[in-house]
Amino acid sequence: MENRFETIVNDITIATSQLLQKINASKDAVSIASRTTLQAGIHDYVRFFYYKGQVHCFMDSGGSDRPDVKYEGTDFPDAPLTKEEIDQLLPLLQEKLTELYLSYDNNPILDYQFEVDGKFRIDEKFYKLPVLRTTSEVKKTKLLQAIDQYLTQKIYEGQYPTKELETFFLAKHLINPALYPETDVPGTIAVFEKIRTLNKNNKESLQQHQYHITYALRRWAEEIFLPAYYNVHKPSWGLPEFALKEGRERSTPPDNLLDLLIHAGVTVIRFEPNYSRPTGVGFIEKAKELGSTKATQILKKGSGTFSDSDIQYKDADVTCTANDVFATFEINFKNETEAAYGKALDFICHLLEKDFPPSYEIKCKSKAKNLLPVKGLGKSATQRFFANALQYPALYPQLEKYVQLAIRHEFEWYEDVEAEQCARPGTYAVFGLALADARYFPLLQQYLDVIDDEHQSVQNHFLVQFIQQHGVNAGTIPTIVDVLRCAQDIKPIKELKALETEENMGQLKSYVKSLELESYEIDHLETMMAMKITDSPD
Numbered sequence: 001m002e003n004r005f006e007t008i009v010n011d012i013t014i015a016t017s018q019l020l021q022k023i024n025a026s027k028d029a030v031s032i033a034s035r036t037t038l039q040a041g042i043h044d045y046v047r048f049f050y051y052k053g054q055v056h057c058f059m060d061s062g063g064s065d066r067p068d069v070k071y072e073g074t075d076f077p078d079a080p081l082t083k084e085e086i087d088q089l090l091p092l093l094q095e096k097l098t099e100l101y102l103s104y105d106n107n108p109i110l111d112y113q114f115e116v117d118g119k120f121r122i123d124e125k126f127y128k129l130p131v132l133r134t135t136s137e138v139k140k141t142k143l144l145q146a147i148d149q150y151l152t153q154k155i156y157e158g159q160y161p162t163k164e165l166e167t168f169f170l171a172k173h174l175i176n177p178a179l180y181p182e183t184d185v186p187g188t189i190a191v192f193e194k195i196r197t198l199n200k201n202n203k204e205s206l207q208q209h210q211y212h213i214t215y216a217l218r219r220w221a222e223e224i225f226l227p228a229y230y231n232v233h234k235p236s237w238g239l240p241e242f243a244l245k246e247g248r249e250r251s252t253p254p255d256n257l258l259d260l261l262i263h264a265g266v267t268v269i270r271f272e273p274n275y276s277r278p279t280g281v282g283f284i285e286k287a288k289e290l291g292s293t294k295a296t297q298i299l300k301k302g303s304g305t306f307s308d309s310d311i312q313y314k315d316a317d318v319t320c321t322a323n324d325v326f327a328t329f330e331i332n333f334k335n336e337t338e339a340a341y342g343k344a345l346d347f348i349c350h351l352l353e354k355d356f357p358p359s360y361e362i363k364c365k366s367k368a369k370n371l372l373p374v375k376g377l378g379k380s381a382t383q384r385f386f387a388n389a390l391q392y393p394a395l396y397p398q399l400e401k402y403v404q405l406a407i408r409h410e411f412e413w414y415e416d417v418e419a420e421q422c423a424r425p426g427t428y429a430v431f432g433l434a435l436a437d438a439r440y441f442p443l444l445q446q447y448l449d450v451i452d453d454e455h456q457s458v459q460n461h462f463l464v465q466f467i468q469q470h471g472v473n474a475g476t477i478p479t480i481v482d483v484l485r486c487a488q489d490i491k492p493i494k495e496l497k498a499l500e501t502e503e504n505m506g507q508l509k510s511y512v513k514s515l516e517l518e519s520y521e522i523d524h525l526e527t528m529m530a531m532k533i534t535d536s537p538d
Contacts, residue, residue: 006092008089011073013097016097022068035165038173040143041107045059045060046058047116049121094132098132101134102136113135114134116131116132155191155195162199164208170191171216174188195209218279225257225260231245244289258290259294261283265279265280269357273412274359274413277359281299305324310322310354317333320343328361331385338392345389345395346398359414360415362382371383372432374461376420376457376460377421377423377428386399390433396440400440402429403426410450414427420457426447438470441479444482445479453487460490464493466479467495472499477508484525499531500531522534
């Protein structure tokens with residue numbers, strides 16, 4: 001039996017070796033790893049499938065059935081492997097694969113960590129197991145030295161923008177327990193903040209740096225930290241599901257790691273799109289569940305990103321509070337006055353200028369119950385706040401400032417409406433301003449340029465009220481066209497018949513021509529208006 005075990009182990013080791021040789025021959029690892037000193041190697045994972053002497057090896061962890069290497073080993077038809085025998089031969093297999101891996105200590109094709117997963121077929125069933133989890137101390141030591149040098153030269157003493165690739169590696173290294181068993185959480189957070197500072201003058205680059213930081217924190221939370229305290233289920237669709245472990249298998253997490261989990265949650269909330277908010281909030285809620293009093297406070301008052309004076313305001317007219325974790329503004333009016341609404345708008349705009357989450361809701365407590373005269377808008381507290389503020393023409397400049405701040409970000413939404421009533425931030429204010437005064441038509445056109453017309457349709461309802469309010473004429477035709485360009489499945493609007501006069505049709509064709517639209521865009525316009533505006537498809 002011992003010889004049989006040795007033969008099977010050798011077959012698997014030879015097949016794995018052939019796979020590593022194939023990987024090594026396919027890439028110029030030296031050139032790739034030389035891009036940054038923070039990359040110790042390239043590949044860190046292989047898997048194999050063993051059945052009756054045949055070994056199939058794969059480079060990735062996916063579900064592909066097409067092996068990268070096939071090896072015909074020795075079959076033992078009279079003595080098929082059992083699960084118990086696989087467990088017995090595992091130590092020898094681990095020893096041989098470790099030797100193979102360490103033979104690449106001076107070759108950057110393999111990373112400082114290496115994993116092998118195996119699958120055996122036994123009596124028409126499959127037995128999967130993690131075969132090897134190991135580290136090259138040689139590569140690890142060199143990498144730690146490189147990280148220390150990089151931190152000193154480029155971060156602690158750094159004065160210039162850093163490379164995105166360096167942040168990609170550094171972010172995951174600093175929170176990897178294989179490199180730093182005792183994570184310096186305050187120090188790591190300070191490094192992330194310094195990276196943001198060094199790269200703040202290049203918006204696109206800063207976004208990439210932030211993406212790498214957020215991605216590293218999210219992977220750490222979901223794949224390293226939380227599985228130690230939660231049973232994890234990964235459905236075929238949707239987010240991972242976490243169930244708290246019970247009994248002896250769950251220990252109490254260190255406070256510093258709970259702080260890092262909270263920081264991961266806050267980072268996701270601050271820098272990821274709105275649809276990721278449940279993940280970020282979930283991290284903070286899990287920190288609370290695991291005993292963090294800091295998480296409890298954050299869920300109550302906010303992330304701490306903003307000062308108390310930023311998120312709280314109170315006087316005889318109005319009380320304003322904000323929570324960036326749940327992306328809420330709570331505005332409680334004691335007096336229904338122009339001054340009170342002006343203070344509330346200042347409060348909101350100030351936080352938006354400081355990068356408050358761009359999707360939010362306004363919980364407005366007031367005696368006034370105004371709504372915009374636009375059918376199809378959700379009767380939300382957020383809409384009511386703006387409809388109330390629009391009663392005061394002196395506040396229009398502040399409302400215009402709010403709209404400019406609100407429409408800076410793509411794919412963001414008011415949180416208290418959904419489905420066909422969903423609306424991006426800025427919607428209610430700009431609709432009200434445009435209905436009130438032609439001076440705000442250009443602002444409305446700015447808004448229309450950035451709406452997500454595939455997921456928002458409230459502009460359809462606005463158009464009807466807009467035409468009823470301002471009519472169809474040379475001054476309104478450009479705005480009418482701009483609304484129709486981002487309208488979908490709009491019902492026939494009888495007021496559009498006014499476009500068919502000779503003067504209006506001339507204005508319409510002139511404006512459409514100035515837009516230099518594609519033929520499909522013109523077709524869309526003609527469909528929305530139910531009339532022909534060009535003499536030919538061109």
